[in-house]
Amino acid sequence: MMKAREIAVQALREVEVNHAKSDTALNHFFSITALEPVDRAFTMQIVYGTLREKMKIDHVIKQFYRHDYDKMDIDVKNILRIGAYQLLFLSKVPRWAAVNESVELAKKLKGQFLGNLVNGVLRNISNNLESVDFSIQGGTFADQIALKYSHPRWLLERWISTYGFLEAQNIMEANNLIPRIAFRINRLKNAPEKFQQKLLAENVTFRKSILPDFVIPDRFFDLEPFLSTGEVSVQSEAQALACRLLNPQPGQKVLDMCAAPGGKSTYLAEMMANAGQITSLDLYDNKLEDIDRLASALGIDIISTIKHDATRFSHEEGFDAILLDAPCTGTGVLSRRAELRWRLSEADLAALSNLQYQLLENAAKMAKPDAAIVYSTCSIEPEENQVLIEKFLNAHPEWQLQSAIEILPDEFHEVVHDKGYISLLPGKNGFDGAFSARLVRKA
Numbered sequence: 001m002m003k004a005r006e007i008a009v010q011a012l013r014e015v016e017v018n019h020a021k022s023d024t025a026l027n028h029f030f031s032i033t034a035l036e037p038v039d040r041a042f043t044m045q046i047v048y049g050t051l052r053e054k055m056k057i058d059h060v061i062k063q064f065y066r067h068d069y070d071k072m073d074i075d076v077k078n079i080l081r082i083g084a085y086q087l088l089f090l091s092k093v094p095r096w097a098a099v100n101e102s103v104e105l106a107k108k109l110k111g112q113f114l115g116n117l118v119n120g121v122l123r124n125i126s127n128n129l130e131s132v133d134f135s136i137q138g139g140t141f142a143d144q145i146a147l148k149y150s151h152p153r154w155l156l157e158r159w160i161s162t163y164g165f166l167e168a169q170n171i172m173e174a175n176n177l178i179p180r181i182a183f184r185i186n187r188l189k190n191a192p193e194k195f196q197q198k199l200l201a202e203n204v205t206f207r208k209s210i211l212p213d214f215v216i217p218d219r220f221f222d223l224e225p226f227l228s229t230g231e232v233s234v235q236s237e238a239q240a241l242a243c244r245l246l247n248p249q250p251g252q253k254v255l256d257m258c259a260a261p262g263g264k265s266t267y268l269a270e271m272m273a274n275a276g277q278i279t280s281l282d283l284y285d286n287k288l289e290d291i292d293r294l295a296s297a298l299g300i301d302i303i304s305t306i307k308h309d310a311t312r313f314s315h316e317e318g319f320d321a322i323l324l325d326a327p328c329t330g331t332g333v334l335s336r337r338a339e340l341r342w343r344l345s346e347a348d349l350a351a352l353s354n355l356q357y358q359l360l361e362n363a364a365k366m367a368k369p370d371a372a373i374v375y376s377t378c379s380i381e382p383e384e385n386q387v388l389i390e391k392f393l394n395a396h397p398e399w400q401l402q403s404a405i406e407i408l409p410d411e412f413h414e415v416v417h418d419k420g421y422i423s424l425l426p427g428k429n430g431f432d433g434a435f436s437a438r439l440v441r442k443a
């Protein structure tokens, strides 16, 4: 049976060779291997941590590996990476364990010779941890900062010019932290206060959120049993804010234009007391099945999923409320989507903001006269957010932005920008980076 570190190496191979998402790869291996919750947590920690800190880890390994690192077998490379990650970042793992476990894994997967190689490199790193060089010889200032925070240079240069040097550092620091996992209490099954009492009675420790129907448990696995009963679902609080801003009412006809995997559609349904109609669009059958599965686990039956390109969907009667949670670069959630920073390019940004604009224009066509549209992303790039909204409002003077202050209760006002939209940077207020704006027609 595979153990934590072996699963980590297999998952990292899937991410690098087959371009899988790290959480999808991990969930696959967890579904075929029985691991204790604590071992699952450790596996996630080393996979996500290794992906986030990859630039720094590779820089260190190259100091102790004298051959062509780029040509190294991918599994050996990932065994070295997870070993180096433990040595550099996990003070609770004894150094001898980080080295020995990696060596045994290399022998098991790749034979004695490569086991010896892993032993040589990791032992060397372990013996020289205090004198490892964390600078790039002859590199520019930007190169050194990129290495310090393990981010691609183009991204950090972009954030420095958008947010300034200090804020850019704060963003990168937050991106390297373990993200907090919040659970949404399904109010169709329990009143939030009652569910929290139930957790306390079972000695589950948790923190409250500014969202009264959310809890953040100290240990993820304490809430796992309630996922299967449909009493909770996992959702980032920043993402939930977009739904709160739409503020749908029971009985309304709501459209969720880019809906999979259904986190927001299902929250909208819970807010509507499972009364009314929600049409949830997405491009792929398998993703629509995810929405159906989640809705059914949560006891929701007002969601109809439709496979359709939302730039071309039309609806004669129109909708009372439209959520456009647009496909985006995801630069607000790089701590959760650990591999994403290495996959993104500036070309993605241009293509996505083009698509987002088309989606928004189509949303406007499907909105009833007094309907609201909420446009949201998990990006922190102005071109996908406020700049795009300004462009839309300039081209469509009959629309205006309605301030989130008018919709959200007082305790949320600290996350509302002066201009009335919600704009969050990673790590600020404990949230992910996200954007949402509510648009309505002028009277």
Ligand SMILES: C[S@@+](CC[C@H](N)C(=O)[O-])C[C@H]1O[C@@H](n2cnc3c(N)ncnc32)[C@H](O)[C@@H]1O
Pocket (backbone or CB within 6 Å): 239, 257, 258, 259, 260, 261, 262, 263, 264, 265, 281, 282, 283, 284, 287, 308, 309, 310, 311, 325, 326, 327, 328
């Ligand atoms: C940010 S995710 C949505 C997350 C979802 N709202 C939630 O909270 O669970 C964006 C989704 O848009 C879908 N998508 C991308 N282009 C689309 C299009 N042209 N029409 C409809 N859906 C699209 C993607 O397949 C993806 O599932």
